[in-house]
Amino acid sequence: MKNFAYSRPADLTAATEAASADGTRIIAGGTTMVDLLKIGVLNPEALVDISGITDLRGYDVSSDRMRFGALSMMSTVGDDPDVIAAFPALSESLWKAASPQLRNAATLGGNILQHTRCPYYRDTAYAQCNKRSPGSGCAALEGGETTLHAILGGSSSCVAKYPGDFAQVLVAFDAEVTTQGPGGTRTIAFAQLHRLPGDTPHIETVLEPGEIVTAIELPMIPAMTNSTYLKARDRESYAFASASAAVGVEMDGDTVRDVRIGLGGVASVPWRATAAEDSLKGKPLTEEAAREAGRIAFQDAEPLEGSAYKIKLGADVVAGALLQVKTRMGAE
Incomplete structure (x- = not known):
């Protein structure tokens, strides 16, 4: 070091x-x-x-907006009974993200800014990694192993996937982050925080030098209550997602009024499946509709040979999450 x-x-x-x-x-x-x-x-x-900086540790889930200080601990928030009741998907995403030891140390602000687990990024024996060494190339795209890589949002410079779980909930439910930097404070839509790799995969967010995330906020909406986070991974305990989905549903009688779908383990940034959401609105939440939404969520996927399995796996995870929420609601 x-x-x-x-x-x-x-x-x-x-x-x-x-x-x-x-x-x-x-x-x-x-x-x-x-x-x-x-x-x-x-x-x-x-x-x-x-x-x-103790001012960044508090959080509030009792008002019309949830607000989490950036230094709130993953374990504290994930275990909070009020969070569990109001927003199951958020709690589940934190629980499924890491071991108790890590959740007791990790902060929410740090979690959303974590670096990729691409093996070519994390192993400096590989010289070719545009994210670690701009302009050096991409070992994954040049004949490397690609089973862990993104099938949505990648580029000719980088196909590393975003690794987190919590972020999929935030992108699906219209979260915002508040920041403070040398130029003052600002609010950034969470969906705009992370940058697609394009030609500059080493620039991962829109944060400026010295700019610090101070808080994460979400509007309280009915779909939060009927929500879940479903994660498929190589092993049951504390592995990164091969595919995951953060899903929330609001029903109007027998039809879907509002639905939120965030995808994890499959994209270069936290990914919202808006076309899949649109396919469900105003319709009954049947198994057929859920499976069609899963298919639509991955209709624009661009897999490499090793990552092609994620299309079917991801579609099944989306459908499974939707049907799990339906079961929790007690819907027919």
């Missing part, structure tokens, strides 16, 4: 000023950052530790 400077500011103003310096990275829980430092993927000149 390369030597680096370390600071732990007591307030946001000092933190954003320190974090805006060239070669600086922000650390909170450290569950991803420390790994990347150890294996030499990241080599910052300095780390700015924001874990001591």
